[in-house]
Amino acid sequence: MKSAIPVTTIEIKTACSQCNLRELCLPFGLDPREVNQLDELVGSRRKIKRQQHLYRSGEAFEAIYAIRAGSFKTDVILEDGRDQVTGFQMTGEVLGLDGISSERHSCNAIALEDSEVCVIPFSRLEELSRQVESLQHQFHKIMSREIVRDHGVMMLLGSMRAEERLAAFLLNMSQRFTARGFSPSEFHLRMTRDEIGSYLGLKLETVSRAFSRFQEDGLVAVQQKHIRILDTPGLKKLLNHHAA
Amino acid sequence: MKSAIPVTTIEIKTACSQCNLRELCLPFGLDPREVNQLDELVGSRRKIKRQQHLYRSGEAFEAIYAIRAGSFKTDVILEDGRDQVTGFQMTGEVLGLDGISSERHSCNAIALEDSEVCVIPFSRLEELSRQVESLQHQFHKIMSREIVRDHGVMMLLGSMRAEERLAAFLLNMSQRFTARGFSPSEFHLRMTRDEIGSYLGLKLETVSRAFSRFQEDGLVAVQQKHIRILDTPGLKKLLNHHAA
DNA sequence: AAATCGTATTGATGTGGATCAAAGGGCTCC
DNA sequence: GGAGCCCTTTGATCCACATCAATACGATTT
Numbered sequence: 001m002k003s004a005i006p007v008t009t010i011e012i013k014t015a016c017s018q019c020n021l022r023e024l025c026l027p028f029g030l031d032p033r034e035v036n037q038l039d040e041l042v043g044s045r046r047k048i049k050r051q052q053h054l055y056r057s058g059e060a061f062e063a064i065y066a067i068r069a070g071s072f073k074t075d076v077i078l079e080d081g082r083d084q085v086t087g088f089q090m091t092g093e094v095l096g097l098d099g100i101s102s103e104r105h106s107c108n109a110i111a112l113e114d115s116e117v118c119v120i121p122f123s124r125l126e127e128l129s130r131q132v133e134s135l136q137h138q139f140h141k142i143m144s145r146e147i148v149r150d151h152g153v154m155m156l157l158g159s160m161r162a163e164e165r166l167a168a169f170l171l172n173m174s175q176r177f178t179a180r181g182f183s184p185s186e187f188h189l190r191m192t193r194d195e196i197g198s199y200l201g202l203k204l205e206t207v208s209r210a211f212s213r214f215q216e217d218g219l220v221a222v223q224q225k226h227i228r229i230l231d232t233p234g235l236k237k238l239l240n241h242h243a244a
Numbered sequence: 245m246k247s248a249i250p251v252t253t254i255e256i257k258t259a260c261s262q263c264n265l266r267e268l269c270l271p272f273g274l275d276p277r278e279v280n281q282l283d284e285l286v287g288s289r290r291k292i293k294r295q296q297h298l299y300r301s302g303e304a305f306e307a308i309y310a311i312r313a314g315s316f317k318t319d320v321i322l323e324d325g326r327d328q329v330t331g332f333q334m335t336g337e338v339l340g341l342d343g344i345s346s347e348r349h350s351c352n353a354i355a356l357e358d359s360e361v362c363v364i365p366f367s368r369l370e371e372l373s374r375q376v377e378s379l380q381h382q383f384h385k386i387m388s389r390e391i392v393r394d395h396g397v398m399m400l401l402g403s404m405r406a407e408e409r410l411a412a413f414l415l416n417m418s419q420r421f422t423a424r425g426f427s428p429s430e431f432h433l434r435m436t437r438d439e440i441g442s443y444l445g446l447k448l449e450t451v452s453r454a455f456s457r458f459q460e461d462g463l464v465a466v467q468q469k470h471i472r473i474l475d476t477p478g479l480k481k482l483l484n485h486h487a488a
Numbered sequence: 489a490a491a492t493c494g495t496a497t498t499g500a501t502g503t504g505g506a507t508c509a510a511a512g513g514g515c516t517c518c
Numbered sequence: 519g520g521a522g523c524c525c526t527t528t529g530a531t532c533c534a535c536a537t538c539a540a541t542a543c544g545a546t547t548t
Contacts, residue, residue: 076395076396076398076399078399078403078483078484079484080484080485082403083403084398084399084402084403086395086398086399097387097388097391098388098391098392098395099388100384100385100387100388101385101386101388101389101391101392102392106392106395107395126377126380126381126384129374129380130373130374130375130377130380131374133370133374136370136373136374137370140344140370140387141344141345142345143341143344143384143387143388143391144341144342144343144344144345144387145345146391147341147342147345147387147390147391147394148342148345148346148350150391150394150395150397150398151320151330151342151350151351151394152320153394153398154320154328154330154394154397154398154401155320155322155326155328155330157398157401157402157445158328158401158442158443158444158445159322159326159327159328159442159445161534161535162534162535192494192495192496193495193496193497194495198402198403199402200402201401201402201403202535202536203535203536203537204495204496205496205497205498205535205536205537206534206535206536207496208496208497208498209497209498209535211496211497212497212498224495224496224543224544225495239322240322240323240324241324405504405505406504406505436524436525436526437525437526437527438525438526446505446506447505447506447507448525448526449505449506449507449526449527449528450504450505450506452525452526452527452528453505453527453528455526455527456527456528468513468514468525468526
């Protein structure tokens with residue numbers, strides 16, 4: 001299939017082997033030869049404009065997606081129109097795992113900003129992970145990590161107060177920005193108060209008030225979507241010092 | 245390790261190939277030869293008495309567990325003592341998937357009644373699923389199903405009112421009992437009101453009141469842990485007819 | 489630079505479920 | 519088979535967050 005002409009600069013730049021996200025993504029733990037095998041499998045990239053769907057609930061499942069650039073939210077919608085954001089995904093994270101069980105996507109994935117994903121045909125991923133043990137293991141870890149994350153959100157939704165939820169959210173974002181080489185204390189949120197609220201099981205006004213409260217208490221400096229964390233230990237204390 | 249004497253009746257009875265749960269469990273979709281390979285991998289069974297832990301958060305992860313008999317709950321506990329039930333598991337369901345990501349269990353699994361599980365050493369499962377495509381696929385489906393289930397719980401915790409949560413819970417239990425050949429409308433809950441409440445993000449008093457309300461409205465007949473569903477459509481209506 | 493629209497903040501009021509409290513019922517374990 | 523204890527139910531009160539409402543801000547368009 002591959003032509004004999006040399007690969008273009010762009011193709012090189014987008015290969016797993018050249019991708020600076022590989023420590024966070026599917027190639028983690030693979031040796032260079034194995035990463036090259038993965039490269040062949042990642043057929044195409046897809047650009048998704050802000051507010052566009054990467055996939056929709058009910059669509060046939062054929063591939064999972066690794067985020068190369070940008071960010072997404074996933075949500076589920078009930079018949080009566082209520083919806084709930086189930087997660088926010090950043091570069092290097094994998095989207096679409098929910099579709100494996102029924103061969104149909106069970107949520108919507110929507111770009112929070114202009115973004116790009118690597119398309120990983122799932123049957124070929126299963127095929128290759130039968131041959132490459134480290135890939136198989138990394139894939140299992142990624143799925144398991146999603147389960148653990150979900151349990152954390154269930155804890156948050158089931159037993160935390162509004163300010164604790166927002167503190168947990170901010171600390172989580174900080175940690176994920178840090179893992180991507182950005183500042184732990186200063187970042188730009190790509191989602192609205194309403195989307196944060198949906199994720200945290202709160203109304204947007206409650207999210208806004210909690211932000212204001214944190215600002216009053218000197219925990220963070222908030223300017224719309226731009227966040228500066230001033231007192232990380234203070235935020236952590238908010239989480240744990242709750243009388244049982 | 246195995247002695248040369250013929251396998252006992254009990255050992256035969258507990259093999260996957262003879263297990264009547266195989267349609268719900270890991271062997272689903274495997275041909276008889278493949279199920280035999282799985283049999284060899286399922287090293288041992290473990291009996292867990294009511295209230296005993298199958299595993300605890302923080303323990304090294306080595307195996308996943310398929311429930312042969314009985315039922316379990318899983319929970320996560322915060323430093324300050326707050327805890328949250330993240331799921332109830334019935335026969336044929338798999339426990340321990342949360343441990344893959346960090347090689348340590350991230351929650352506790354506790355038997356709700358005297359129970360028995362099949363121990364599936366994880367590294368051997370990965371090994372065999374590199375050889376047996378249908379096993380690999382079934383395992384991936386099981387993990388994905390857990391993710392989808394978790395998203396449903398997030399929806400429930402984030403956007404439903406108390407009675408809707410309980411209705412969703414009862415319908416889910418009914419469906420799972422049905423899948424196991426039991427009555428869809430009459431069953432015995434193994435967990436307390438407190439545990440249901442923890443799972444649903446409610447206090448036990450609220451769960452109790454919701455049960456009483458359902459009883460008044462003729463939706464269910466409740467006698468302690470014994471539940472008879474009288475009006476399934478009524479319960480379903482409660483879920484969907486919510487003004488957005 | 490003005491107009492528009494989505495997003496955010498802040499205030500006033502309402503309410504669903506939490507909390508506090510007490511009594512009754514049914515298991516479990518001697 | 520009885521004692522004790524945990525579990526459940528029900529009532530009264532409280533409070534955290536939702537809801538309703540108005541304004542302000544900022545980005546985008548023209």
